[in-house]
Amino acid sequence: MPTKSQTDLLKKVREIQIVSRKVVDELLGGEYKSVFKGRGMEFDEVREYMPGDEVRTIDWNVTARTGKPFVKRFIEEREQALFFLVDMSASGSFGSTGQSKNEVAAELCGILAFSAIKNNDKVGLIIFTDEIELFVPPDKGQLHVLHIIRAILGFEPKHTGTRIACALDYLGKMVKKKCVTFLISDFQDADYDPSLKLAAIHYDLIAITITDPRELELPNAGLVELADAETGEQILVDTASAAARNTFRMAAKARSLETKAALTRLNIDQIDVRTDRDYMRDLIRFFRTRERRQTL
Structure with a gap:
């Protein structure tokens, strides 16, 4: 008999399946095919x-x-492969709005994967931290997509850090043909530019950045102990101080702008997703902007 955690996991997978299929049927089915053409x-x-x-x-x-x-x-x-590179480092388990970044990542993968199989494309998955933790070869069919969603939602990583370069280099070794690749991460990492540049040459690479609002701005809550989920480093911050909150805000903005600049420099499309807003708006905007660009 399934445990409570297993039951909750299956329920969440089923919810993502229902929502994803509805979104694909009503919004993204045709958009996906027109944006991601065959080989x-x-x-x-x-x-x-x-x-x-x-x-x-x-x-x-x-x-x-x-x-x-x-x-x-x-x-x-028409047939091609769609790959998800999903960052499952410790910072992905954070969520201040009812959903963690990892849960949002699973939902995004579900929607995009159901769009892919509706167009007869294969879907594969690489889960990474500072190591490669899981590789699921590309395949077709609803059961395969559900397997991928379940793998992301229920995954328990062995490592806590992030190495985006590791994931991109592994993709280069395992996948020789050009494919559509969604790199899904909070991009709390550095020194991945060379790998990003190489991957952008060989693959149709799209970056999805997932951010929680509490990573951008601190509330006025007095003395708060902040911990880095990936390194374990802790620091005591007086959030009642406007100067401290402003320093935090400016540092977060600088990181975001640095990531955006790196992606723009390499002509990599970016979808900015936040845990506190409807990501479908961001997805649809991406598809329509890219479709307009391709018709120019």
């Missing part, structure tokens, strides 16, 4: 030439053999 065009068949057909598509070998003009017909090679 190119593949040959399908030859058929007799019809008025209006492009002359450049004539198959001269078949035409010469039959004595009638035939054209080659091509279809989009």
